[in-house]
Amino acid sequence: MTERPPADRSYISIxxxxxNIVRSLSLTNVLMIALLLLIAAPAxxxxxxxxxxxxxxxxxxxxxxxDKHVPCIVFEGQRYGSSARQTILVVYGxxxxxxxxxGLRAPGTLSDTEIDATCQKVLALAEELKK
Numbered sequence: 001m002t003e004r005p006p007a008d009r010s011y012i013s014i015x016x017x018x019x020n021i022v023r024s025l026s027l028t029n030v031l032m033i034a035l036l037l038l039i040a041a042p043a044x045x046x047x048x049x050x051x052x053x054x055x056x057x058x059x060x061x062x063x064x065x066x067d068k069h070v071p072c073i074v075f076e077g078q079r080y081g082s083s084a085r086q087t088i089l090v091v092y093g094x095x096x097x098x099x100x101x102x103g104l105r106a107p108g109t110l111s112d113t114e115i116d117a118t119c120q121k122v123l124a125l126a127e128e129l130k131k
Contacts (some may be wrong), residue, residue, distance in 0.1 A: 039099045056080065068112065072119035076109070086110050092126035102126050 025033075033130045048055050060080035074088040088110075089103035104122055106114075 011105050023121075070116060070119045072115075073103075074115060075103075084109055086115070088115065088122050090119075090122045090126045093124055094131055102129060 002071065005053060014068050048054075049059065057080045061078065063075065063077040066074040066076055066086075071090075073091075074083055075087040077087070078084040085105060087103050087105040087107055091099045091101055093100040102122060102125055104118055106118065110118065
């Protein structure tokens with residue numbers, strides 16, 4: 001009788017090893033991993049928000065183009081730690097693929113009548129630039 005050498009298990013792939021680990025988990029283990037993930041994601045976000053000034057600034061800054069039914073572009077933006085401001089813009093020409101834009105920025109938000117008046121001012125400035 002010849003003796004067989006001990007079984008060499010090095011041929012088991014990583015995916016088979018991972019599958020065996022997953023099969024060996026109990027319901028309690030799965031629930032604990034899920035709880036850790038539920039706690040880790042908000043904790044990481046809070047840590048990043050408190051320690052990284054760039055992340056905090058990017059997260060707290062917002063901007064939107066408002067549809068005010070005027071021939072101008074009404075842009076409203078708000079930076080971290082400041083109040084919202086509106087900018088009234090008009091495209092008055094092209095420079096290759098780039099648009100030439102002129103605008104007026106208000107110190108805060110404007111009413112609809114103020115937006116109309118500011119839009120007319122910006123259109124008049126654009127006409128002067130075109131001449």
